[in-house]
Amino acid sequence: MLAAWLVYLILRPALTWVFTQAEWQVIVTNFRLFMRGQYPDEAVWRLWVGIYFLALVMGMSWGVWGQAARTFAALFGAAALLFVLLPFSLNARLNWVGVLITLVAAMLLARNRAALKPWVILGWVILLPLTIVLTAGAAWLPFLSPVAPRLWGGLLLTLMLTIIGNTLALPLGILLALGRRSSLPAIKSFCIGYIELWRGVPLVTVLFMAQIMLPLFLPAEIRVDPVVRVIIGLTLFEAAYQAENVRGGLQAMPRGQFEAAYALGLNGVLTMLFIILPQALRLVIPALLNSFISLFKDTTLVAIVGLFDLLLIGKTTLAQPDFLGKYREVYAFLFVVYWAFSMMFSYASQRLEKTLGVGTR
Amino acid sequence: MAAPAAPSLLRTAIPLWRDLRVLRVFSQVVFVVVVVLVGARLYANMRANLERQGLVTGYDFLGNPASFDIGERLIPYAASDTYGRAFLVGVLNTVMVSIIGIALATVAGVVMGVARLSPNWLIRQIAAAYVLLIRNTPLLLQLFFWYFGVVIQLPKVKQSIALLGSLFLNQRGLYLPWPVPTETFDGWKPYLMAALIASFALWLALNLIQKRLDRPLPAWWGLGYLLVPAGIAALGWALAPNAPLAVDFPVLKGLNFKGGLRVTPELFALLTGLVIYTGAFIAEVVRAGIQAVSKSQTEAARALGLKPMQILRLVIFPQALRVIIPPLTSQYLNLAKNSTLAVAIGYPDLYSVSGTIFNQTGKAVEVVTIIMGSYLVVSLTTSLLMNIYNKRMALVER
Structure with a gap:
């Protein structure tokens, strides 16, 4: 009873505040800043192309695989619907309606057409490179004038850092994990040293090192964008953690798998590539996704080295003369955004775990 | 007579590129050479860049006057x-933030971890919501x-919040x-020295007696560690004129x-943030640890007539x-590493x-080496200590 009273005491003023007292104008006015920082207005259509492409691939996966991909598509659709309903610019809301339509249309189109599977997989593979090319542009591409990564900001930067950092770190992590399990002393000790070194130092110092030392290590004529430096730092750091995750999976493989592969005449490389790694990686999907989520949260640290991610944008809006002292609104908004993304990722990872039957066989 | 086939097979030497022994050595040599070459290239780049910027490497600058002030310190320090x-x-x-933070986060984590398994539905839900949000x-x-939204917004000195009569919380911090x-x-x-020595002597003596007796001493003898030194200290207190x-x-x-x-305010906000954050992770570790103990243990203990608190303890x-110690160690290390967010x-x-030192001196390489070295020492020491503790706990097995 006492506990119930306490909950009531806390919840009531909180809800009253959210719906009647809070002045959300600070968020509405700065919404563009929160979403994409200084990213130029005339290039925003490229981000939309990326989102539409994501909707297309996701809808097709839903259609082709059904159950397994449905959760992800549903979460994506729910997020899109939320954006349609929130009071933001008409243009953005119309676009989200378009995204929703694309998602559903792609699902209907691809339903029960297993022949499309290779194309969908190809779509997922080119999704990230395509999005990066669209976002960054290049001088030699028509319509895509280059946008320096240091102009990326807000949620766009946060998501880019998380996804690119993780994607690059995984292959490196797999190599390190294999190296750590190797019987060759030189390779083994190098990998152990690398992993323990990076796991022993805080991420802030890694980012500091990436910002300050990386330019020192490169020839003087090469200039690296601050965002790219941070991505390199995040990748090297994350690879050490991913390596330990993968090693867990490798250690869980029974000896019989190796012996059976040898008996079939496969050599070491083929055994690893076709027998051990596919099984081991499947086992560690939950751990890999956990690392993904913690990297998502850790990208906030780039604010310390001066990159305008979602958090730092939030902090700077508080310095705008119109919105001085709107701490509660801005922090509440940031908490909700980070929390919603983390929860979405972890819910998706739980579903994936169930669908793949990890641990149940 | 059928023999010739075998020797001839043995005599054909395995070609070098398929001999596993050669391959093993060769691949490692190649690996080392590549690593050394890449390292040398990076080092040469660094030397060239530093030279171009007119910077001299070396740790001599550590002896120069710092000429900046540090607001909080445990040892005397001037600009x-x-x-x-x-x-x-x-x-x-x-080190101070890490030690205080670890102690408080452990308390918060254990309380919340146990609360997550409480039979009371609401307490369980509150603990679950805390973990989920944090x-x-x-x-x-x-x-x-905590810093910009709470501590900075605290009332001015005149309107301090008084807690428990003699704790005061205001814009300038917490007064205890x-x-x-x-x-x-x-x-x-x-x-005090005598009390310490007595405590150590008691530990040696009890260990010796226990070995002689070959059976465990009653548990309340352990109270001696507390009572004897406390008695000596109290005696000294009573004998002093005031x-x-x-x-x-x-x-x-x-x-x-x-x-x-x-x-x-800075320390207060930092500790609050670190303790609440790490506490949520420790709560999950504790919950998992408790759930790993099979249910029949609780039932057996209840059948023996133990009270709920006794069962837990x-x-x-x-x-x-x-089960708890290994993941707990990594949470402690995380807290120490996260204290950099200060x-x-x-x-x-x-x-x-x-x-600050880097901004003043521009000694990038030296400063980064010192930071990384210090954190590596802290991390490796903590994990060494926890490994020793872990071994001691594991030895209790049959």
Whole structure:
């Protein structure tokens, strides 16, 4: 009873505040800043192309695989619907309606057409490179004038850092994990040293090192964008953690798998590539996704080295003369955004775990 | 007579590129050469760049005067002291934050972890909501919230919030009553030393007796560790003409509080953020540990007539500890590493002090080496200590 009273005491003023007292104008006015920082207005259509492409691939996966991909598509659709309903610019809301339509249309189109599977997989593979090319542009591409990564900001930067950092770190992590399990002393000790070194130092110092030392290590004529430096730092750091995750999976493989592969005449490389790694990686999907989520949260640290991610944008809006002292609104908004993304990722990872039957066989 | 086939097979030497022994050595040599070449290239680049910028490498600058002030320190420090001493101040601040943070986060985590398994539905839900909210938002955001959203917004000195009568919370920090030594403190010191030595002697003696007896001593003998030194210290206290320690209460005098211990807003926000964040992770570790103890243990303990608290203390925790310790170690290490975020709210920890030194001297390589070296020492020491503790706990097995 006492506990119930306490909950009531806390919840009531909180809800009253959210719906009647809070002045959300600070968020509405700065919404563009929160979403994409200084990213130029005339290039925003490229981000939309990326989102539409994501909707297309996701809808097709839903259609082709059904159950397994449905959760992800549903979460994506729910997020899109939320954006349609929130009071933001008409243009953005119309676009989200378009995204929703694309998602559903792609699902209907691809339903029960297993022949499309290779194309969908190809779509997922080119999704990230395509999005990066669209976002960054290049001088030699028509319509895509280059946008320096240091102009990326807000949620766009946060998501880019998380996804690119993780994607690059995984292959490196797999190599390190294999190296750590190797019987060759030189390779083994190098990998152990690398992993323990990076796991022993805080991420802030890694980012500091990436910002300050990386330019020192490169020839003087090469200039690296601050965002790219941070991505390199995040990748090297994350690879050490991913390596330990993968090693867990490798250690869980029974000896019989190796012996059976040898008996079939496969050599070491083929055994690893076709027998051990596919099984081991499947086992560690939950751990890999956990690392993904913690990297998502850790990208906030780039604010310390001066990159305008979602958090730092939030902090700077508080310095705008119109919105001085709107701490509660801005922090509440940031908490909700980070929390919603983390929860979405972890819910998706739980579903994936169930669908793949990890641990149940 | 059928023999010739076999020797001829043996005589054909395995070609070098398929001989496993050669391959093993060869591949390692190639690997080492590549690593060394890449390393040498990077090092040469670094030398060239530093030379171009006219920077000299070396640690001589540590002896130069730092000429910046550090707000919080555990050892005397002035702006005229050396960079080396400034580093030391930062290291000590980091160590202090880590130790206090680890102690408080453990308490918070154990309480919340047990609460998550409480039979009371609401307590369980509150603990679950705490874990769900805290674990899924970034620590830096929480620190900003605590510092800019809460601590800075606290009332002014005149309107301080009074807690428990003698704790005061205001914009300038948290004021606590604190014991300070009086003039008789020096006379009391020998008693404290004696108490320490007695405690150690008792430990040796009890160990010896236990070995002779070959059976465990009654558990209450363990109280001796506490009672004997406490008795000696109390004796010294009673013999002194007046109390060697006096509690200094914070009192509002004029525009500010005087006396007591002041916890600065930065330290207060940093500790609050770290403890609440790490506490949520420790709560999950503790919950998993407790759930790993099989249910029949609880039932057996209940059948023996133990009370709920006794079951938790005597049966569940000792067994759960073995599962808890390894992940707990990594949470402790995370807390120590996360204390670097102090720089974001202006608390002078090692990283923050190093940043200032780098800005003044431009000694990138040296400063980064010192920071990384210090954290590696802290990380490796913590994990070594926890490994020793882990081994001791694991030995209790049959």
